[in-house]
Amino acid sequence: MTYPERRQLKIAILDLYEGAANEGMRCIREIIQDWGASGSFDLSVTEFDVRLQREVPELHYDIFISSGGPGSPLESEGSEWENNYFNWIRTVEEWNRNENNFPKKHVFFICHSFQLASRYFKIARVCKRKSTAFGVFPTHMLEEGKQELVFNGLRDPFYSVDSRDYQVIEPDHVRLKKMGGHILAIEKERPHVPLERAIMGVRFNPWFIGTQFHPEADAIGMAMYLQRADKKHTVIENHGEAKWQSMVEQLQDPEKITWTHDHVLPNFLELASADLY
Numbered sequence: 001m002t003y004p005e006r007r008q009l010k011i012a013i014l015d016l017y018e019g020a021a022n023e024g025m026r027c028i029r030e031i032i033q034d035w036g037a038s039g040s041f042d043l044s045v046t047e048f049d050v051r052l053q054r055e056v057p058e059l060h061y062d063i064f065i066s067s068g069g070p071g072s073p074l075e076s077e078g079s080e081w082e083n084n085y086f087n088w089i090r091t092v093e094e095w096n097r098n099e100n101n102f103p104k105k106h107v108f109f110i111c112h113s114f115q116l117a118s119r120y121f122k123i124a125r126v127c128k129r130k131s132t133a134f135g136v137f138p139t140h141m142l143e144e145g146k147q148e149l150v151f152n153g154l155r156d157p158f159y160s161v162d163s164r165d166y167q168v169i170e171p172d173h174v175r176l177k178k179m180g181g182h183i184l185a186i187e188k189e190r191p192h193v194p195l196e197r198a199i200m201g202v203r204f205n206p207w208f209i210g211t212q213f214h215p216e217a218d219a220i221g222m223a224m225y226l227q228r229a230d231k232k233h234t235v236i237e238n239h240g241e242a243k244w245q246s247m248v249e250q251l252q253d254p255e256k257i258t259w260t261h262d263h264v265l266p267n268f269l270e271l272a273s274a275d276l277y
Contacts, residue, residue, distance in 0.1 A: 009041040013066075139157055160211075183199055
């Protein structure tokens with residue numbers, strides 16, 4: 001009996017955590033591993049330390065996932081690592097724009113990376129929030145989000161983990177349209193609050209997509225994180241015991257962040273890999 005040859009697939013993870021302890025990288029690794037185990041690809045995954053080591057991947061990788069990370073997405077302007085990162089985005093963008101280049105390179109930007117990409121493309125204003133957004137929140141899809149293949153299978157609203165001090169608001173719809181992009185989702189609608197809703201998901205162009213929320217977050221990891229004595233104390237001190245209890249309860253609901261975890265990045269990997277052959 002002969003078996004079909006497994007195709008090679010090179011994935012690059014851009015780590016923007018600057019050495020800070022986090023659950024994000026673990027979750028991204030596990031999603032890729034689980035997705036690869038169920039498919040027909042022989043995966044090669046390489047991580048690049050963008051901020052501490054000034055590393056960015058070369059173009060021989062097939063798919064790119066750029067992580068979240070701590071700190072301000074504004075204060076890094078002009079820094080060596082950000083310049084390297086933006087040059088990398090430009091290189092991938094130029095490759096994709098050239099009609100003679102194939103296959104195209106797909107990129108997923110998460111949270112901090114999403115804020116940086118929004119600055120790079122000048123598609124909206126990135127600014128500090130009045131207060132930290134931390135918890136499990138409903139995310140509302142716009143019409144384009146309901147047609148987005150990476151969001152296939154999500155309900156409206158769907159639930160996601162949010163952890164940020166900054167936001168992307170006031171979109172430039174004209175610029176987005178010229179880029180071939182559109183807004184996919186916004187944060188929880190609150191008509192009684194006189195503040196513009198933050199953008200939670202953007203299709204920047206046919207190959208670049210990003211989310212302000214953390215699609216990689218898993219319920220088990222988040223629950224363990226919240227149960228740690230130091231983290232429980234920090235959450236209660238900063239957000240109150242009711243917020244901590246609410247998060248713990250919502251993590252037990254399989255139709256909330258587990259549903260998002262099981263759909264968004266796996267959908268992205270499926271879509272991006274299908275575009276390679």
